Amino acid sequence: MTTLNNLSRCVADYDPEALPVAAAQAIVRQWATPVTSAEHVPLRDALDRVLAADIVSPIDVPAHDNSAMDGYAFDSAALGTSTPNGDGPRTLELKIAGKALAGHPFDGKAARGTCVRIMTGAPMPAGCDTVVPQELTKVEGETVSFAADAVRPGANRRRAGEDLAAGQPALRAGRWMRAADIGLVASLGIAEVSVRRRLRVAFFSTGDELRSIGEPLATGCVYDSNRHTLFAMLRRLNVEAIDLGVVRDEPGALEATIRSAAANADVVLSSGGVSVGEADFTRKLLDTIGDVAFWNLAMRPGRPLAFGRIWSGARAGDGHPALFFGLPGNPVAVMVTFYQIVREALIAMTGASVDPVPLVGAACAVAIRKRPGRTEFQRGIARRDAHGQWHVTPTGSQSSAALSSMSEANCFIVLAHDAADLDAGDNVDIMLFDALV
Secondary structure, three states, X not given: OOOXXXXXXXXXXXXOOOEEHHHHHHHHHHHOXXXXXXEEEEHHHOOOOEEOOOEEOOOOEOOOOEEOOOEEEEOHHHHHHOEEEOOEEEEEEEEEEEEEEOOEOOOOEOOOOEEEEEOOOOEOOEOOOEEEEHHHEEEEOOEEEEEHHHOOOOOOEEOOOOOEOOOOEEEOOOOEOOHHHHHHHHHOOOOEEEEEOOOEEEEEEEOOOEEOOOOOOOOOOXXXXXXXXXXXXXXXXXXXXXXXXXXXXXXXXXXXXXXXHHHHOOEEEEEOOOOOOOOHHHXXXXXXXXXXXXXXXXXXXXXXXXXXXXXXXXXXXXXXXXXXXXXXXXXXXXXXXXXXXXXXXXXXXXXXXXXXXXXEEEEEOOOEOOOOOOEEEEEEEEEEOOOOOEEEEEOOOOOOOOHHHHHHOOEEEEEOOOOOOEOOOOEEEEEEHHHHO
C-alpha cells in the first residue's frame, strides 16, 4: 500500500513535526478526493448542493426579442423621416397603433409611421426594432413625438437568447448552488437537478474533563464547546454532520469511536488528544489503523494537528477508509485549523470548485510581536475609514482558549511564515470572516 506519509515527503519543506502551513495545505489538497455518487433532487432542495453535471439550457433566454424599457417600439428606419424643429433637434412623430404588455403581446405588425406603446419585458412587435424610453417622449392624443437624435437604431431591445442560448451550458458541474442559481434554473423550466451526494463528516471531542450541555459541571470539568463550534462550521458547508459526542481518554473507547467513524463517514474530525504527552495512545492507535502525514504545524494557534487516513478495520488498509483530522483541543485553535486546513479540503471533497479566500490589505493600528518561522492567525477587528482604507486592531488576548475574542473579531490578521515584528501603521493581510462563513 502506498502510504500518505511517503508521498507527503515529496512536498517542499516537509517536516512532519513542524510543517509550514502552505506545505500542509498542499498535502491535504492532494488527498481531498471528491465524492463520486450523485442524486436527482427537486430544484428547491438544491440550495447549497453541488452540481454533478452541467445544466444545459433547453430554451433561449429571453425566448423572444423584448423591450428593456417602458416606452414606444418602432421601426428605426423611421428615424430618417424626422423633420427639423426650427433650430432645435430633428423631431419624429409617430401614430400609436396599440399596446404591448409582458404576457400580452401586440397582435399584428406595426405599419410604417406608427409605433406601439410597450412595457418592459413585452415581446417586440413585428415591424419594430427600437424602443424610445417614455421619459424622452411627448404624447398628444394618439401621436407620440421625440427628438430623433435621442435614440439609436436597435436601442433598448433585448434579443432572443441574448442572456442564454438554447444548447448553451447555463451552470457547470462543480457549481455550489446559490439563490441566484436556483432562480436561473427555474427560468429554464427545469424542475430537478443532479447533485453530488452530501459529504459525510463525523466529529467528536476527547477528554475526561469534558461535559455535554445539560450535564452537571463537576470541579475541574468544562463544557464541551468544540463539538458545537464544529457543527456550526460544518452546517455552513451543508455537509452531513455526524456528532459522535465526547470520548473518554481511554484507548479502547477511542479505537472503537475512530473505527466506527471511518466505517460511516468520508472525513473524521476529532478535537483534543493530539498534543505531545497528552495522549500517547493516540499516536500508537493511528500507527495501527491509520496512515498519518504530519502531526504538527508551524502555526499559531493550532500547532498540534494530525492529518492522515484511517480505516474501519483492525489495521491500516482494512475496511472503509476516511480522511482524518486530529484538531487541537483549545477552542480558538479548533476554529483556526478548521478554517485554514480543513475547510478547503471539505469543499473539494463535495465536488465544488475551490476558490482561494481573498486577503485584504489593512493598516495595523498597533504594534504586533511576531516570531519568524511560523504562520500566525491573530484575531482582529477591521474597519474601513472614509477613504475606503482598511484598518485592523487585534482583539486583545490571543490565547487559543479565549473563545470570546474569536466571537468579538471579524477577521484574521494573517502574519506570514517569515514575518517578524510589525510596527503600528505597517500593512498586514487580513482574512475577513464573511469570506469564510
